[in-house]
Amino acid sequence: MKITNYKINAGITEKIKFVMVSDLHGFDNTPVLNMIESVAPHAVLVVGDVIHNDSNYERGIEFLEECSKKYPTYMSLGNHESKFTGDIIEMICKTDTHLLDNSFEEFMGVKIGGLTTGYKKGMEQGRFKSTPEPDLNWLNLFSNEKGYKILLSHHPEYYPKFIKDKNINLILSGHAHGGQWRILGKGVFAPGQGILPKYTSGMYDDRFIVGRGIGNPHFIPRINNKPEIIVIELIGEKI
Numbered sequence: 001m002k003i004t005n006y007k008i009n010a011g012i013t014e015k016i017k018f019v020m021v022s023d024l025h026g027f028d029n030t031p032v033l034n035m036i037e038s039v040a041p042h043a044v045l046v047v048g049d050v051i052h053n054d055s056n057y058e059r060g061i062e063f064l065e066e067c068s069k070k071y072p073t074y075m076s077l078g079n080h081e082s083k084f085t086g087d088i089i090e091m092i093c094k095t096d097t098h099l100l101d102n103s104f105e106e107f108m109g110v111k112i113g114g115l116t117t118g119y120k121k122g123m124e125q126g127r128f129k130s131t132p133e134p135d136l137n138w139l140n141l142f143s144n145e146k147g148y149k150i151l152l153s154h155h156p157e158y159y160p161k162f163i164k165d166k167n168i169n170l171i172l173s174g175h176a177h178g179g180q181w182r183i184l185g186k187g188v189f190a191p192g193q194g195i196l197p198k199y200t201s202g203m204y205d206d207r208f209i210v211g212r213g214i215g216n217p218h219f220i221p222r223i224n225n226k227p228e229i230i231v232i233e234l235i236g237e238k239i
Contacts, residue, residue, distance in 0.1 A: 001031060001227045006203060008170065010148050010234035016108050020230040022047040022174025023213025026056035029063045032214060039231050043107055044071045047174045048078020048154030052217050054085055064095040072107060074098045076114030076152035078175065082121055100152060102138040113142045115153040131155050131192040136162060143167045156199035156210045157192035171208045176200040178212030182224040
């Protein structure tokens with residue numbers, strides 16, 4: 001597992017450090033929590049798929065519980081949360097995580113919003129299926145908010161179609177798992193994007209960050225594709 005760092009000029013007076021985590025899928029919490037502690041962030045941003053399925057969800061809930069004890073923790077919902085047959089929203093809220101379910105909150109003068117996956121509970125999902133569209137009414141309302149805005153949006157495939165032209169300063173996504181196999185710096189496949197996807201890892205357009213995630217729930221191994229957590233520092237001066 002690696003740490004990837006970004007410094008972003010947000011035009012703010014007080015520096016803010018975030019850790020971004022995505023796609024735990026029931027991964028062992030201990031190394032992730034230890035890495036977060038070594039960074040000492042002001043807050044943690046969880047970009048969906050903290051759980052995997054009905055038989056592999058407890059570690060994800062425990063991660064949110066432990067994380068929220070030490071740091072303000074904000075989370076948006078991914079497609080694996082929509083697969084869960086239990087009351088995942090109640091479970092998340094009991095951990096004291098700030099659940100951003102097509103909603104936003106303000107933290108240290110920054111507005112943090114969560115765009116919920118377009119999948120609904122019980123809806124069939126598949127790696128080659130098109131991702132259902134999100135709540136565009138809420139997205140428009142959030143983009144019209146004043147001030148610096150961060151959007152947690154699990155699906156990177158939402159960015160070119162629904163988010164790119166919105167007035168949102170920073171967008172954070174996961175879901176693509178780095179493209180699973182990385183060849184010559186590019187991912188091979190991502191759900192919702194298909195073969196040779198464009199958005200799998202790194203920063204795009206100076207404001208869209210896609211994390212490779214942490215867990216690997218598939219029988220296909222990662223190749224040239226280390227799991228990662230991302231550190232984002234918002235600063236007030238030019239880099």
